[in-house]
Amino acid sequence: MGTVWSLVIIGVAVLLMLGIKLLGSPKTARWGNRLAAIGMLVGLLALPDAGGDPVWQRDWNLNYLLIVSGIIVGLALGALGAYSVKMTAMPQMVALFNGLGGGAAALVGGLEFARAAAVPPSSAAAMLFATLIGALAFTGSVVAYLKLNGKLERPRLFRGQHIVNALLFIATLALGGWLTLHATGGGATALLLLLAALALLFGVALVLPIGGADMPVVISLLNSFTGLAVAADGLVIGNLAMLVAGTLVGSSGTLLTLLMCKAMNRPVGNVLFGAFGSGGSGPVAAGALAGKSVKSIQADEAALLLSYARQVVIVPGYGLAVAQAQHQVCELAEELGQRGVEVCFAIHPVAGRMPGHMNVLLAEANIPYDQLHEMEAVNPVMERVDVCLVIGANDVVNPAAREEPASPIYGMPIIEADRAKAVIVLKRSMAAGFAGIDNHLFYKDNTRMLFGDAKASLTALVSQVKAS
């Protein structure tokens, strides 16, 4: 192992850490990503083989032909995915890339195990860990991808699934443990295949029962799993850059998962092992709302309310993105701004299909990020807001989270739209939100409903504001 490579590793590790650090602020995020990419490229070009010589200086043979063509094929596929994906489908794309990384980690761990003649238990454990976790992350991510694409929409739970999952888990662990201690000969390869198959199955069984709303948490968790599998592969191969990068992703991914769960007010165990919405809270909410009706409003009246307001807060939800109305909402905000109305956007931490997803979607529509405020910044001043315009959001503005201890979302932090002087809700119909529960906000005295497709309603609002 040359000193050159040791120095390169230090540089790569620093670039990756700086990169992740810079990703944490909107001003520097793009440079953070670039720094990390540069670090990766430098590491790739300087990569040494097991003997310590740079990989790229060896003689060309079949192996190297395969390496180069594999990189080209992967690069083409990755670029195709990265540049063709719609911003609304971003969570799926992340899941898919994560699955690929997990699959690669499993293959590397498995191949190293199969090739090694006699392995000390510590190395065998690292190889098997990479195989197991990588395979689990692979199938888990693919199932998450399918779910977010709407191909497996409903949570699937059969009787005794928890028991089956637990048995699968124990079987996988037991086999892994046995293989760690008896890792020799041809028989081990057959058992390795069995282990990989069990892990693949476990990934499916783990993610299949989880609902679509919880998928981002699952993707984040699988992301950190892949990181750990990569770190284990780094140990096996003796590549410190892989060890450091994988561990960084593993630990930061774990923390990110916990932060997301906190924003949704759900313990992580609850996400993984309890299907959402199984509690019988529907009747309670219906009883409280019996005899109440919603008041609807037309676009012209809503436009008047908006144009003569001093301060307007817009609360966008995933419904806005589904209706592809980001550009219309941007136009409305600009139009109101020109009339002297103070407009800002209040973004709930879990708005969209993934935390921060809504910010990406609004940024795509050219809304500057300093106009996007976090929930904590808007709630304290909500009483001074003249009109709160809720577009395609539901659960994140549901006061039941504050008022109804029986509600499944009780305790979840919400944007307190109901405390504004007036609330206008743009909504297609009275259908319940992702959590499948009634929203008391719609029945409040100061709330008006503007029914219809969000895009059409916003277009009407813009032209009415212009006319008034």
Place this chain on the structure above:
Amino acid sequence: MDTNLLFIFILAVIVGFEIISKVPSMLHTPLMSGTNAIHGIILFGGILTLADAASPVALTLGFVAVVFGAANVFGGFMVTDRMLQMFKKRK
């Protein structure tokens, strides 16, 4: 196992926790996507495994690992960049 490696592992865990702890939720999606690209470093592992592969099975599976790893690392950085280029301040 080498204690130096353990030392590096523990340091990396702590650094990973620290650099994420104060990130606003507006950047969670790009952050997830960016760290996702970083574990694409498994491409290195795929290359080294394929470099020493001998049997047809090992060559095939190693090739798949390299394709997967390359798609993960290149696609991941590109898609993150595509997202972040849209974050602009008010003119």
